[in-house]
Amino acid sequence: MSRARSRYNSEVCGDCGALEPSWASINKGILLCIECCSIHRSLGNHISQVKSLQKSNWSNSQRSMLYTLNNSGVNSIWEHALEHNSKFSRKKPSPKDNLHVKAEFIRAKHQQCAFAYRPNNEDGLLCVENELGKQLHASVRSTNLETSFRLIVHGADPNYFHDEKGSTPLHAAVKAGQLLQTELLLTYGADPTCPDSSGKTPVDYAKQMVNRELYNRLLDCQYEVTDKFSDYLCHRRPNHEKGIHFLIPQAGTKSDATALYKLKKLPNHLFEELVMDVYDEVDRRETEAIWLSSADTLELNANAVPFLPVNPTLSTVRNQGRQKLGRFTTPELKNLIHDILVDTQRRQLNSEKVRQFSQISDDEPLYDSVASDDDYALLTATNHVASDQHRSTSESKVNKSTETSGISDKESMELLIRRLHESDNTIADLKYEIGNLRKVVERLSNENNELRTKLSEAETNISKNDTKINGETEMYSLDGFLMINAENNNNLVNGTTTIVDLKQSKRVQRPNSMYETREGPRQPNWQTLKNHAKQNENNRAVTQFLYSGQNVMQCTEQVTKGIQELWKCIQGLERNDCLIYAEKIKAAVENLAAAIPLESANEVVQRLQVGAARLKTECTELVTNDSVQIVDHCLQKIRLCAYEIAKDTKILVTKYTAH
Template sequence: MARPKNKAAVDICADCGTLEPGWASVNRGILLCDECCSIHRSLGRHISHIKSLYKGMWNMHQLNMVHTLNDNGANSIWEHSLLDPSSLKIGRRKPQPKDPLHPTKAEFIKAKHQQLVFVLRPSKEEFCTEEELSKQLHSSVRTVNLETSLRLLAQGACPNYFYKEKGTTPLHVAARAGQALQIELLIANGGNPSIIDCNGQIPAEIAKAAGHLDLSERIIECMYDVTDRLTQYVCLQKPDHRLDEHLIIPDWSSLLEGALDRTDSTYDARKKLQMLPNNLLEELAMDVYDEVDRRETETVWFTVASLPERCTVPFLPVNPQLSSTRNQGRQKLARFAPKEFTTLIVDLLVEAGCRHMKAYNAKLQGCQDKLGKHVSQISDDEPLYDTVASDDDYAQTSIDNANSSEPKSGTKEANDTITKDLPSVIEVLKKQLTLSEIMVRDLQNEIRSLKSTVQYLTQENEELKCVIQTTNSMDETLNGHAGPEPETILDKSNVPRINQRPVSMYETREGIRKPSSWNVTMSQPKRDTEIISRLNTQSLWECGASSLPSSEDVTRRTEQVTKRIQELWMAMQDPSHREAFVPCAKKIRIAVAELTSIFPQSPTEENIKSALRQLNGNIGRLQTECSGLERCNGDNEQIKCCLQQVQSCAYDIAKATKLLVTQFQIS
C-alpha cells in the first residue's frame, strides 16, 4: 500500500501518544492505543467508528484513507486549539501514556471527540453557515486534499449536500474526479452512496461513465454494506457485486440443522417483521448492523487488548440523534443469544430478499408499461409489494434446498426456488387474492358509508336554506316593506346565519352532527318567536357581523384550554423531560385556535376583543419559549430562567381565558 513520504518513523496514539497503536478510528482518520480505543468504543459508532488495524475487515481504499489522514496530521484538526498558542487554555493539557485512563484520558477524549472542544471555530468575522461549508466541501472533494475535506466535515459540512445550481453532491463530484479516498472519507462520515443527482444518477454510474470502473464497483459495495456485513456474519459469504449478485439468501436447510432454533415465538416475531414498512425495516437492519459490529469488535478486543475485562462495551451506546424508544431497542439486541441473533439476521435477509424481488418485478412491470402495454397504477407513495411469503413457504423452500444437489445463492437461488416450487407460489397467490377481495369489500362498504353521509349533508343543506329564506321573509314583514327575492338575499355575503358559525379546521362538524339544533321548521312557534325577537333588535346585516357564540360553547372550549395548560404544568414538574414541552404547547395552540374560531373577527365588546388579543399574542410566545427551553443546554440557572418564562406565558393564557369566561357569565 502506498504511504506518504513524510510518514513518521513510528506510529503513535493520537490521544495520548502511546507507541505502536493497534486500533483506528475510521471517520476521525487517527490511530489509537488499547486504552484510548476503549473510550472511543463507549462513545458509539456515530461518534467514532473503531476497527482493529490487524484483525479488522478492511477494504484497501478505506485503510489507505485512514493511514493517509493520520500521516498528514489529521489529528491536528481535532486538537487545533491545543496546538494554537493564541487559544491555549489554562489547565488543559494532552494526557501522556502513563496517565490514568479514568478520569484523565476519558475526560480528554470525550471533550475532544464528543464535544469537539478543540476543533477550529471560525471567528465572528469569518463565520460560515453550514451551507457555505458544504459548498466548500463540494469543491474540495475533487482534489487529493483529504485533510481539507476532513476539517470542513468537522466544522459542520454536510456530506450529502445537494448543490442546486450544479445539481450534484460531493459524492458525485468525487466519483467523477476518480477520488477514491475522498469517497471513503465521505461515506465514513455519513455520506449516502445511493444518493442521486439532478439527472437521477448515483455516484457509481457517474464513476463508470468517467472511466473509473474500480471506483464504481467500490461504491456499489458500499451501497450494499449492511446486507453484506449481515451475510458475512451468518454464513461467511459475500455477494459478488461485479456479477450483479447483490444479496445472498442463506441456505435454510443447513442453518436449520445448525445454528437456528425455531420456536413459536420466533415464528411470531417473523410475522411481525414481515408487517414492518420499508423505512422501519431499514432502521432495524441498521441497528442489527451496529450490533454485529459491536460483537465482532468485542471478539477482537478480547484477543488483542491488554486488559480487556476493564473496558468492555456490553451493549450499543446511546445515540442522542435517535429516539429513546429506538435506543432502548438497540440496547436490547445485546441480550439475544447467538442462536437468537442469527435467527433474527436470517429473517432480515430473507425478508430483504423477498422485498428486493418484489421491487425488481415492479420495476420490470414499469418498463413494460412505458413500452405501451398498459399504464401502471402503482403510486410512488405505495409499497412495491403486496405481501410476503408465509412460514409454510419458507419451510417448503428449506426442504427443496435440502433435496437439491446444486448450491444456490442470491437472486439466482430465489428465482430457481420459485420456478421449481409452483405449488408454493400458487398458495401465495391465493392468499394475495383473498386479501385483495377482503380489501375490495372493505372499500365498497366505506364508499356506501360516504354516500350516505353525502346524502345526509345535502338534505341538511336544503333545510338550512329553507330556514334562512323563512327568516328573511319574516324580517321583511316586520319592517313593513317588500324585499328582494330570496335568491338575491342568499347571494349576499352578510346574510345572518342564525347561530351558525364557521367550522374550525381543528374541530369536527359538531353542529351538523346534532340535527336537533338545525331542524327548525315553521311548526316550532317558540323557536320562531326567538328568531323574530332577535331580528327586531338588530338589522339584517349587523346580525351576521356581530353574533357571538353561546356561553356553553365558550365554557366547553375554555375547559379544553385549561386542560392543556394543566398538562404543560405537569410536564414542567420534571425539567429533565424537556422534549414534552413543545408537544404540550402545540396542543394549547390548537385548543386556543378552537376557542377563538367561534368568535367574529371584530367583536363589539372591548373586553372580549382584549381577551382574544391576549390569547393570540401569548400562544405564539409560549411556543417560542418552549422551543428555546427544549434546545437549552446551559446550566441549571439558565434552565430555571427559561422555565419561568414558560410559566409566565401559560399564566397569561389562563388569565385571558378566565377573563373571556367571566365576561360571558356576566352577560
C-alpha cells in the same frame, strides 16, 4: 508491506502520544493505543468508529484515507483550543497517566468537542450550511483530503445537493476520480444511490469509468449491510461483479414464520431502523471478538460495554431496543439476521419491479399487436399439438405418481371432490364477508355525507359571525389556544415535551370566542342601559364597569398576541427571540392588572403577575443554555407558563364579559 508496517508503527496515539498504536478511529482520522481505544469503544459507534489495524477487515482505499488524514495532522482540528490558547487549563495526557485521566480527556475531546474549532455562525445556520456544502462540493474534486475533512467537521453535509450543479459532493468526487475523497464521504454517511438532476447515481457514473476500483468500492458500500450479515452467518460475501448481491445460507439457521410475518408488516422506515440497529450490534460483537483475542486487552475489559452505548440522538425506546440486542444469544441473533436477509431481498425485488413499471413510457402501448388469420391458424395447430403432448405427459405423470403412492383413482377423485367443496365453501364465506364490508362502506359513506352537510352549514354560520382580532383569526385567539393546549396540559405537568402545530390542530368547528357577545345584539342597546341605570341605584358603578371591561379586552388582546408570537418562536429555529416576546407578555399583564380593580380579582391578578415573571425567567434560561436536555426542560416550562397565563386571562375576561 514491511516498509508500510514500519511507517505505520512509527505513528503515535492521537490522544495520549503513545508509540506503536494498534487501533484507529476512522471518522476521527487518528490512530489509537490500546488504553485510549478502550475508552473510545465505550463512547459508541456514533462518536468514534474504531477498528484494529492488524485484525479488522480494511479496504485499500479506507486504510489509505486513514493514514492520509493522520499524517496530514487532522488531530489538530480536535485539539484546536489546546494548541492556540495558552491560557487553557486542560493539558493533553501522557502515555503514563492513569486511565481515568485519559478517559476524562477523551470524553471532553471527542464526545463534547470541547477543544475543537467552532466557526462563527452570525450569518445564520442555513446560510452557513449552504456555503459549507458548496465548498465541500468543490473541494472533493481535488486531492486535498484535509480541507474536505475540515469542512465536514465544521458542519458540511456529505449529502448536500448543489442546486446549480444538480449533484451531490459524492457525484463530484466520482466524476473527478478521487477515490480517497469518495471514501471520506462514504465514512460520513454519503448515499451512493442518491440520483442527481439527470437521474444518475454515483454508482452509475463509476460504472462508466475506467477505474474499476472506485466502482467496486461504491458497489460494496451500497450492499455493506447485507454483506456484513452474510459474512457473519456463513463467512462469505456475495460476488457483486457477477450480479450476486444477496447470499442467504440455507443451513445452520432456521426461519421463524411469526418473525417473518412481523417483519413483512413493518413499514420501510421502521425496517431500516431495525436493520441499522442489528448492524451496529454485529459490528460491536465482531470488534469485541478481536478485542478479546488481543493479549494486552485483558486488563482493560472492565471498561467494555456489553451492549450498544446510548445514542442521545435516538429515542429512549429505540435505545432500549438496541441494548436488548446484546442479550441475544448467538443462535438467536443469527436467526434474526437470516429473517432480515430474506425480507430485505423481498423488499429489494419489489422495489425493482415498481421501478421498472414506473419507467414504462406513456407512448408505449400496454398491449400486443393484433395477429393475422394465418397466424391464428398456425397458432391453433400448434396449440393442438402442444395440448396433446401436455395431456399425454400429465397422464403419464399422474399414473406414475399414483403407482408410486399406492392411491387408487377413486380415492384421488374423492380427495379432489372434497377439496373442491372446501374451496366452494371458502369462496362463499368470502362473498358473504365482502357483502358485509360493502354494507359497512355504504353506511360510512352516508354518515360522511351527512357530516359534510353539517360541516358546510356550520362553516356558513361561522363565516357570517367570524370576527378578527388584530389581524388574527379565531383559531389564533386566546380561547383557541386554551382548547388546543388543554389536552396536552397533563403531559406538560408530568414532564414530557409535546410540540403542537397550531395549524394542524385547528378544529373543524370554531370555538366560541371570548370576544363575542354571548347573548343579545352585537351593538349595546344604550336606551336599555339608560332605563336600567334609572332603576338601579348603582348606575355610575355599572358605567365604570363597562369602560373597565373594554380596557380589559384591549389588554387581553395584547396578552393573546404575545402568546401567539412566543408560541411560533419556540416552535421555530430562532428561539433567541423568545425573551423579547416574554417581555411583551409581562408588560401586557401589568397593563391588564392595572385595568382591573384589586378588590374584584386580586388572587387571579397576582397569579398572572407571578406567571409572567416566571415565563421571563424560563425564556432567559432557554437563551443562555445549549444543552439539549436543559433546552427541552425549558421549552416544557415555557409552554406550561403560557398555558397558565392564558387560562387566568380567560377567567378575567369571562368575568367582565359575562356581565
